[in-house]
Amino acid sequence: MNIINPYNEEVIKVVNSDTFETTLYKVRKLKEGQSSWSRKPVEDRLSVIVRFGELVKTHREELARILTSETGKPIRQALNEIKGAHNRIEHLKANAVKWLQPEVMVEEGPTKEEIRYEPLGVIANISAWNFPYNVGYNVFLYALVAGNAVAYKPSEYATLTGLKFRELLWEAGVPENVFECFVGPGEVGAWLLDADLDGYFFTGSYKTGQYIAQRIAPKLVPLQLELGGKDPLYVMEDVEDIKQAAINAAEGAFYNNGQSCCAVERIYVHEHIFEEFVKYFTEEVASYKIGDPLAMDTFIGPLTRKDQLWIILRQIEDATGKNANVRLGGKRWGNTGYFVEPTVLTGVNHTMDIMREESFGPVIGIQSVSGDEEALKLMKDTDYGLTAAVFSRDKSRATQLLEQLSVGTVYWNCCDRVSPNLPWAGRKHSGLGITLSYLGIRAFVQPKAFHLRD
Numbered sequence: 001m002n003i004i005n006p007y008n009e010e011v012i013k014v015v016n017s018d019t020f021e022t023t024l025y026k027v028r029k030l031k032e033g034q035s036s037w038s039r040k041p042v043e044d045r046l047s048v049i050v051r052f053g054e055l056v057k058t059h060r061e062e063l064a065r066i067l068t069s070e071t072g073k074p075i076r077q078a079l080n081e082i083k084g085a086h087n088r089i090e091h092l093k094a095n096a097v098k099w100l101q102p103e104v105m106v107e108e109g110p111t112k113e114e115i116r117y118e119p120l121g122v123i124a125n126i127s128a129w130n131f132p133y134n135v136g137y138n139v140f141l142y143a144l145v146a147g148n149a150v151a152y153k154p155s156e157y158a159t160l161t162g163l164k165f166r167e168l169l170w171e172a173g174v175p176e177n178v179f180e181c182f183v184g185p186g187e188v189g190a191w192l193l194d195a196d197l198d199g200y201f202f203t204g205s206y207k208t209g210q211y212i213a214q215r216i217a218p219k220l221v222p223l224q225l226e227l228g229g230k231d232p233l234y235v236m237e238d239v240e241d242i243k244q245a246a247i248n249a250a251e252g253a254f255y256n257n258g259q260s261c262c263a264v265e266r267i268y269v270h271e272h273i274f275e276e277f278v279k280y281f282t283e284e285v286a287s288y289k290i291g292d293p294l295a296m297d298t299f300i301g302p303l304t305r306k307d308q309l310w311i312i313l314r315q316i317e318d319a320t321g322k323n324a325n326v327r328l329g330g331k332r333w334g335n336t337g338y339f340v341e342p343t344v345l346t347g348v349n350h351t352m353d354i355m356r357e358e359s360f361g362p363v364i365g366i367q368s369v370s371g372d373e374e375a376l377k378l379m380k381d382t383d384y385g386l387t388a389a390v391f392s393r394d395k396s397r398a399t400q401l402l403e404q405l406s407v408g409t410v411y412w413n414c415c416d417r418v419s420p421n422l423p424w425a426g427r428k429h430s431g432l433g434i435t436l437s438y439l440g441i442r443a444f445v446q447p448k449a450f451h452l453r454d
Helices: 020-039 042-058 060-071 075-100 132-145 156-172 186-194 206-219 242-258 274-286 306-321 372-380 395-402 437-442
Strands: 002-004 011-014 103-106 111-119 122-126 149-153 179-181 199-203 223-226 231-235 264-270 325-328 343-346 363-369 387-391 409-412 445-453
Touching (some): 020 149, 020 186, 042 075, 042 132, 042 156, 060 132, 075 132, 075 437, 122 186, 132 437, 149 156, 149 186, 156 179, 231 372, 242 387, 264 274, 274 325, 274 343, 274 363, 372 395
Parallel strands (some): 122 149, 122 199, 149 179, 264 363, 387 409
Antiparallel strands (some): 103 111, 111 445
16 A cells, blocks of 8 residues: 655555455454453553653654654644643543542442443544544543553554554553554455454544444444534624634634644624624635645645545535635645645535535635524534534623534634543534543443442
C-alpha cells in the first residue's frame, strides 16, 4: 500500500497490508494475551500507559512530522494535537483506579452486594485520520487501562502514525499480544468485523458507521460509533465583541483544514450584525497562510484525501448555482496537492448542500437570521447531532436555546473543543455511545453483580 503525501502527491513509503491470514493470526495472538493482561492490577496497567505518554513527549517532533507528511495537517497543529492529547493520560491517572475498582452497594445484612467491572475482552478500534492522537487515545488507551486487548486499525491515511503507536506502546511495556496494528484499506477493517471480537469502536463517516452496525448486529457485542456532524454556530446580536466572535468562529471552522468532527460547519448570524461579522470573519480567513504544511506559519494545508477535494468543490458549485455569494476563495489552489482555497459563502440557505451535508474541508456558509426562533429552527434542521454553539453576552438566553437542541455537546462563547472531563457523544447520525469522562472509562468494561452471603 502506497502512503501518499497530500501536499506534493509523492509516495512517502510503501507498506505491506495485512492479509486475511495475518489478520486472523493477530486476532488469535490478542486473545491469548488479553487474559494475563487483565489480571494485572489497574495501577500496573496505568503505569505502562504513563510511560507511553512520556515516550510520545520525547519523540513529539518526529511524530508530528510523520503525522503532517501523511495527513497534510499543518505542523504547528500536529504538534498541538500530540501535546493536547496527553490530557487523556492525565485524566486516566486521576480517575481510572477510582472508576474501575469494585463498588460495594450493600454492606449490611446477611448478603453483601457489590459490582465488579470486568474488561470486554479483545476490542476493535477502527480509527480515523483527522485526529489520530485524540480519537485514538479516547479508545485504545482507555481500553488498555481497563484490561482489554486492542486490535487497532488506523485509517489508511494515518498508517505510519498507527505503526508508531504500536512501536511506542510495546516499548512502554504493553505486551505484543495485547496491542496490535492492522494495516491496510477498508478490506482489512471488514475482516475485523467478521473476527471473533468482543466490542467495536469506530470513528468515521455515518455511512461507514451504519454499515459496521449492520454487519456486527448479530454478534450482540458492544458497539460505539463516533460519526460526522454538521455543527451549527449562532451569533446573537448582543455578542460582546463582534470581531473577536468572528475570529473565534473562523478558527472553529478552518482549524485542521476544517477536517474536524466538531468543526463549525454552518454559521447563523443575527441580521443586525451580519455584515459586520462577515467583514471581520472574511478578513480573518484571508489572513490564513496556505501552503507547505511543514512550514510553521502555515494554517491551511492540503486536504488529506483527494476524493474530498471534489466533494468540497461540488458543494461550492451547488451553492453558487443557487445564487450563493463567494466572499472569499471558491477554487482549487495550486497545481499539485489536494488544496482548496479557504472559502466563505453568504446568501446561503438550506436548499444548498453546503448547509445540509457534511463538508469536512475549508469551506463555510454564513446565513443571516432574524432572531432566535429562526436560528433555532435552522440549527435543528439536520440529521446530525454532535455539537452546537452560541455566541452571546447573555448566558441564560444562550443556554435556553442550546437546551432545545438534540446534540451531545454544546458551547457558549466557544466551539470546536473537547475535554476528557466531559462525555463525548453524538446523537442521531453523529453516532452512539460515549468516550471520555468517567462514562468513557466505564465504556470498556462490563459490570458483574456479586451476591455474597457468609
